Amino acid sequence: MTSAGLEDVWRRCAPHVLAALMRRSGDFDAAENAVQEALLAAARQWPTEGMPDNPRGWLITVASRRLVDQWRAELARTNREQLIARHTPPEAFLAPAADTVVGGERDDSLTLLLLCCHPALTRPSQVALTLRAVAGLSTAQIARAFLVPEATMAQRISRAKTRLRQVGARFTVPAAEQLPDRVAAVAHVLYLIFTEGHTATTGTGLTDTSLANEAIRLTRQLHEHLPAAAEVSGLLALMLLTHARRAARTRPDGSLVPLAEQDRSLWDRALIGEGVHLIEAALPTGPVGPYQLQASIAAIHAEAPRAADTDWTQIEILYRMLHALTPGPVVTLNHAVAVAKVDGPTAALAMLEPLLQDRQLRRLHRLHAVHAHLLEIDGRVEEARAAYATAARVATSIPEQRYLNTKAAQLAPA
């Protein structure tokens, strides 16, 4: 078996194997060490002896044995047999043979996902731990994806595990009344992972995968666990509909193509079909949340054969609803673009005025980019040029800055 094949099997099994071990030990580090040893054993044995019929069960069994070995070593070292034995169920000391299929293989990967997104952790820690423990990425892969040194990422992950131990986080499904908030945190973490992957135009350094694909894979798992959670469906739909544009959003030289100028024949119709189906099924089922609204907007863009066919009236209404749920400058900017399409640039420019007075928001390049766009369609060419130049000055993305500088240069007097 190739190492790529092995990695693929491993990544699919990782959260289930780790979750099964967590259920036995409750200790992240001990469980993870045991899982790593099982993977090493698989890397040694599978290529020569062939892959077992049930790779997940095999990995769980071998890892459980390693966990028991660790406990025994610990017992011998600390000489506290009686104390620990009282806290350990007797069957935990008896690991089954590797060729017996573990009975009642409960799927705890949702519990693992919820634990990685525990409220005691900061968002960056939740993101890192989720990619490590649930997606099965190596620390080096995660560090490359976030463009930080491996030591920084290792530190972030190990501190996250320490913090979970300190707060006594348990490997159990949270109480029903806490579940919606906990699932919302998981959704946000997956959304952040997706955005990080989607907005990166250069290779992330991950082998044959990307953060956007990982986020979609994990959100699919979450959706399978919670098919009735409308916001999870909305999030998955939003990801699929956005990801469908990936082939059209950059030119071969790496420069960005704005949505309105994209070659729509490059959009992935299968992903769009799946996304539209998901959001259409989710919308009538319950309270509409921000992911469903954003997915609906993405669906309207996706269904327009040409940019000129876009149903801006619908989009304007959806942004108004989004603004009511989650007000913020980015929503206002997107809303203003839709208002300009429906009512013209004057009404939209008025929406931007308060934002342009805010010292913090003035650093937001998108504020000036939208301002410039609105001034341009209003025929105020020199003001538009100046606003594009301002947007380019505060932009921190290299392709966006290049795009904005080009726009400013195009409007400069000949």
Place this chain on the structure above:
Amino acid sequence: MKYVILIHANPDPWGHPTSHYNPEGRALPPELHEEMDRQFEALLGEISASGEFVTAEALADPASATLYGWSPEGHLATDGPYAEAKEQLAGFFIIDCDSRQRAEQIAARFAHPGGVVELRPVMWPGGDDQ
């Protein structure tokens, strides 16, 4: 979002922390230096624990620099220091934060006697298509 915090200073003799080696710093009582050192250690502990600290380096004496100019005929190397700089680059920190506001909060705590602290966003290769 990543930011770099640049520490500009002219300690004489060159040394770190720079505020121990310049007139403004020397004019301060030792208790104040100890208090500032304690606060700085606390800041480093805080941003390490939060995962915001990425990397940092203290730089050697600007006199140890080599400067390279380019011309079509080739490059020309001269010995440092870089005379154009009024205040020399003494060191840098790279942080990774949720927001500009948070980066500003952190950078403000790097302010020290006899030097200037500069916060600059780091450019990244990605972008959004909206």
